[in-house]
Amino acid sequence: MATLQKIRNRGVFIGIIIGGALLAFIAGDALKSGGSLLTNSRNEMAEIAGESVNIRDFQNRFNHNLEVTKLMSGQNSIPADQMDKIREQVWQQMVQEIVMNREYDELGISLTSQELFDMVQGKNIDPTIRQLFTGENGQFDKDNVVKTLKQLIAAPDGTPQKAYWLNIEESLIAQRTLTKYNALIAKGLYIPTAYAKNMAANGSKKVNFDYVVKSYNSISDSTVNVTAEEIKAYYNDHKELFKQSESRKIDYVLFNIEPSTDDFKYTEKWIADMKADFTAEENVAQFLELNSDTKFNSYYFAEGENSNKALDAFMFSGKKGDVFGPYDEKDAYKLAKISDIKMMADSVKARHILIRPVQGDFKAAEAKADSLKLLLDKGADFAELAKTNSDDQGSAVNGGDLGWFTQGRMVPAFNDAAFSSKKNEVKIVKTQFGAHLIQVVGLSKAVKKVQVAILDRKVEASQKTFQAAYSAARKFAGENQDRASFFKAISEQNLTHRVANLKKDTKLIPGLESSRELIRVAYNTDNMETILLNNDNSAVFEFGDKFVVAILSNIKEEGYASVTDVQATVEREVRKNKKAEMIIASMSKNAKGAQSLLSVAQKENLEVKNAADVTFQSFQIPGAGIEPNVIANASNIEKGMLSAPIKGNQGVYMILVNDVKEDALTQDAIDVFKSRMNQNYQYRTNYQSMQVLRENADIVDKRYKFY
Numbered sequence: 001m002a003t004l005q006k007i008r009n010r011g012v013f014i015g016i017i018i019g020g021a022l023l024a025f026i027a028g029d030a031l032k033s034g035g036s037l038l039t040n041s042r043n044e045m046a047e048i049a050g051e052s053v054n055i056r057d058f059q060n061r062f063n064h065n066l067e068v069t070k071l072m073s074g075q076n077s078i079p080a081d082q083m084d085k086i087r088e089q090v091w092q093q094m095v096q097e098i099v100m101n102r103e104y105d106e107l108g109i110s111l112t113s114q115e116l117f118d119m120v121q122g123k124n125i126d127p128t129i130r131q132l133f134t135g136e137n138g139q140f141d142k143d144n145v146v147k148t149l150k151q152l153i154a155a156p157d158g159t160p161q162k163a164y165w166l167n168i169e170e171s172l173i174a175q176r177t178l179t180k181y182n183a184l185i186a187k188g189l190y191i192p193t194a195y196a197k198n199m200a201a202n203g204s205k206k207v208n209f210d211y212v213v214k215s216y217n218s219i220s221d222s223t224v225n226v227t228a229e230e231i232k233a234y235y236n237d238h239k240e241l242f243k244q245s246e247s248r249k250i251d252y253v254l255f256n257i258e259p260s261t262d263d264f265k266y267t268e269k270w271i272a273d274m275k276a277d278f279t280a281e282e283n284v285a286q287f288l289e290l291n292s293d294t295k296f297n298s299y300y301f302a303e304g305e306n307s308n309k310a311l312d313a314f315m316f317s318g319k320k321g322d323v324f325g326p327y328d329e330k331d332a333y334k335l336a337k338i339s340d341i342k343m344m345a346d347s348v349k350a351r352h353i354l355i356r357p358v359q360g361d362f363k364a365a366e367a368k369a370d371s372l373k374l375l376l377d378k379g380a381d382f383a384e385l386a387k388t389n390s391d392d393q394g395s396a397v398n399g400g401d402l403g404w405f406t407q408g409r410m411v412p413a414f415n416d417a418a419f420s421s422k423k424n425e426v427k428i429v430k431t432q433f434g435a436h437l438i439q440v441v442g443l444s445k446a447v448k449k450v451q452v453a454i455l456d457r458k459v460e461a462s463q464k465t466f467q468a469a470y471s472a473a474r475k476f477a478g479e480n481q482d483r484a485s486f487f488k489a490i491s492e493q494n495l496t497h498r499v500a501n502l503k504k505d506t507k508l509i510p511g512l513e514s515s516r517e518l519i520r521v522a523y524n525t526d527n528m529e530t531i532l533l534n535n536d537n538s539a540v541f542e543f544g545d546k547f548v549v550a551i552l553s554n555i556k557e558e559g560y561a562s563v564t565d566v567q568a569t570v571e572r573e574v575r576k577n578k579k580a581e582m583i584i585a586s587m588s589k590n591a592k593g594a595q596s597l598l599s600v601a602q603k604e605n606l607e608v609k610n611a612a613d614v615t616f617q618s619f620q621i622p623g624a625g626i627e628p629n630v631i632a633n634a635s636n637i638e639k640g641m642l643s644a645p646i647k648g649n650q651g652v653y654m655i656l657v658n659d660v661k662e663d664a665l666t667q668d669a670i671d672v673f674k675s676r677m678n679q680n681y682q683y684r685t686n687y688q689s690m691q692v693l694r695e696n697a698d699i700v701d702k703r704y705k706f707y
Helices: 002-009 011-020 055-073 080-107 113-121 127-132 142-154 160-187 193-204 228-237 261-273 275-280 284-291 309-315 362-377 382-389 412-419 463-479 483-492 516-523 567-591 597-604 628-636 667-696
Strands: 044-048 051-054 205-215 247-256 300-302 323-328 332-345 347-355 401-406 426-431 434-443 446-458 497-502 541-543 546-556 609-614 651-662
Touching: 044 055, 044 080, 051 055, 051 080, 055 080, 055 160, 080 160, 080 667, 113 127, 113 142, 113 160, 127 160, 142 160, 160 667, 193 205, 193 667, 205 567, 205 597, 205 628, 228 567, 247 463, 247 483, 247 516, 261 275, 261 323, 261 332, 261 446, 261 463, 275 284, 275 323, 275 332, 284 446, 300 332, 309 323, 309 332, 309 446, 347 362, 347 382, 347 412, 362 382, 362 426, 362 434, 412 426, 412 434, 463 483, 463 546, 483 546, 497 516, 516 541, 516 546, 567 597, 567 651, 597 651, 609 628, 628 651
Parallel strands: none
Antiparallel strands: 044 051, 205 609, 205 651, 247 497, 247 546, 300 446, 323 332, 332 446, 347 401, 347 434, 426 434, 541 546
């Protein structure tokens, strides 16, 4: 079963493959049946292409992926942020499965069992399978594939390696089916030779030109009147510019739970009362474990290394057992005791062999480490054992060599073992990564170092302080439940007023710990006249060391912003257009009969500037900024001809092309340009086709109701 274990050990790699797959076939009929589970609209989590998705179906899929992740990582619990990523991955899989399966059915795209066989053990091995079954000699072992598959078929359901393999197959099917779909679309794309030739010609042409620009800011806004009718007309003509995504805004007030003067005095007295016991205690590590907010740190400081200069001076003038303090530092009161003084190296050079636990079995890892140590004691070569046995592949290729490192660079247990070892001594140490065999092969010059034990107690708000903050928040909420009184009280009481703009999928409001609940509440109501209530029907939300009272202030639906919402933007654009008309009229008048650009510049009181080596593909004009309309005109106007006024982003331009340089346009150059354009379109199409399908699916996402 060595290969099965290899599959398991590559859990991270497989996880990337699974996570990157656009499709999955795990859900089966659960998403397609439209059965009785979908009849209750309260359990509807989404609607995709007219198909209802039930929260229970989603949760089943999520639970499945969660268990696979646990199996691959060997972890019993998954951090909250990783669970959010898995949940998002499941959502994307479900959306694309529903959307794409319709396309596949309509187009007749599928993957046969023969094709899957070919990808796994046939003539066209998939890169994923090839990488999994490539041996240390760099050769792909097809016989091992067959052997492994027979073992997996015989293995009981629920075997971790069997679950991994099924996920790999599902990912292979998904990726290959999508590849077929993208290839079908790609066959429908074509770049006409004439178009490629024209674009290549534009790309090979460089122009130098003089220009003048009259800024829109040269005309005062107060002199240009904009009517309501003009604003409405512009809005209707350019409505697509004002598409908006959904969002909500809340206003909220903070009541901070901050330690009082009494809380500081209490903590200071507590640490002072502990001094006698701390001084007398010999087992300082155990004492700190029972009494300190911070555990014992075994680090040995060199002189001048501790950032607290007074403590540093005490450490290197005192003797073992001496106690410094009490002193305050970073909202905590502390005592420091010299726990050890020794001469030791500043840095060491070491090598190691790492044995990772399989499914959390640290005993088995330590047993293997013990057996390897016996081989070393009998004269085995450390480097060779590292190359063939270490799970730290980064150092294994170099015989386990970690190079030189200073204190604190490694995890504590590893650090302590390395810096307490004699040269060439081999030790076994257990860390969160597994069992390590460590051998120190080099030591720097020994210097005096001091280990100090820190007993600390952070100053925290007492129950009395906590209750005072809560009472203030509850009083404010009780007396100011409607919109008018809410904002009036904030102003009169000079309270901390904050605003948050939210999306349905916003996970956290900055400054508010674990604040997803407030976001969900804001999305589960349309009431903007009274303050928000939490799940306990209370107006006071608690987030870490803060109480919050909030009100929903604005709702923006997905679609088009209203004229009112974008009035300032529209008015600015209408005014700019009017200014452009005024400047164009003035420039056109002054350009009549003009023999040069300088003549126009003098009449308009402008400066003639120059732009060099501008092509049709240029992003901007040096000294002028992003002006695509001006660049397009410069690339097509005849040399020596004074242009008409050109409306730009910053103002109105007139240009005169002085020089045109064109590279020879060969057929090879055209072919290269055409190939580059084809590649660009292919890349964009794979992404954009999926975006179009998603947009046409009219996805209604209601996840915010549940998470």
